[in-house]
């Protein structure tokens with residue numbers, strides 16, 4: 001039986017949609033008009049999530065109009081253009097029309113993939129996201145960015161395609177392992193650092209166990225998702241302020257790429273990226289010792305920052321040269337001037353960055 005359902009309304013341009021957040025809410029929300037008025041429903045589900053939650057998902061979709069289940073093999077490597085083409089051919093073979101709807105059930109990989117399929121099938125049909133990882137609940141299901149990877153790089157082919165509804169059912173999190181959970185915590189903490197002060201307080205008043213409590217995590221997700229939704233509403237296509245959501249990611253991506261996308265998770269890389277960025281702000285006099293200590297306690301409580309890894313500053317900088325976020329010899333960063341106060345388009349000298357990287361990893 002579904003209990004309380006939180007609702008966040010997201011308005012982009014002239015249209016808006018709702019993010020529903022609650023525990024075991026799939027059945028009730030799958031009866032909404034967004035789904036009822038579709039002639040066919042394509043469920044694009046993570047094969048792993050479907051294997052674990054098949055009974056729950058099947059019972060939630062039993063009254064839908066002609067649901068067709070398309071299982072997506074898990075893994076970032078499958079979020080690619082060729083695999084997408086196979087799904088699109090299948091959509092056509094199964095008779096999906098412009099009045100059909102795609103429902104993506106899974107983590108960010110499935111959400112990005114299902115959203116991408118919906119954005120181009122018959123010039124665009126509706127998509128509903130059912131995020132099942134914490135990262136997808138607080139981050140990737142919000143904002144309308146959909147994409148697939150090319151062999152040359154991640155998320156190269158994509159578009160903005162807002163969902164018509166997001167159904168965030170926290171019961172999925174009960175089967176999510178700690179490493180994946182931590183990836184989501186890092187993104188929620190990122191939102192905290194760049195302005196979502198209530199989330200920082202949730203982090204501060206909990207620990208690794210209590211934060212997984214249904215009530216606490218629902219509160220964190222609602223808080224964090226509302227924050228991201230507000231940033232997206234103000235700048236949907238990232239022509240300005242939405243860039244603050246990249247906080248810690250430029251260095252994080254360099255670390256992931258340096259590690260060959262192995263041995264370090266996305267969350268661990270971004271946490272290290274945020275730690276370096278905090279140190280840059282400290283060096284500029286924009287954060288105090290107390291600020292650094294305060295965030296350090298959160299990093300430690302949730303074990304977010306790896307201490308057993310080290311990277312040469314030159315190598316990190318070399319990998320950052322390929323990052324599109326950098327321009328003209330200087331590094332274009334989002335930096336904090338006080339916790340909760342991010343400034344984007346900050347040009348930082350390579351020398352300053354080098355020194356901080358050396359202090360962080362030397």
Ligand SMILES: NC(=O)c1ccc[n+]([C@@H]2O[C@H](COP(=O)([O-])OP(=O)(O)OC[C@H]3O[C@@H](n4cnc5c(N)ncnc54)[C@H](O)[C@@H]3O)[C@@H](O)[C@H]2O)c1
Nearest residue numbers: 046048074107108109110132133135136140145172175176
């Ligand atoms: N569109 C955006 O704005 C945006 C933002 C951030 C990240 N992303 C994308 O998100 C992707 C990463 O997403 P992710 O971190 O969710 O990873 P993911 O989708 O790969 O999921 C991680 C793993 O968790 C498993 N899983 C998912 N839900 C589960 C559950 N409830 N129980 C047990 N296992 C479960 C999956 O099968 C997978 O093995 C990347 O492709 C990234 O580019 C997109």
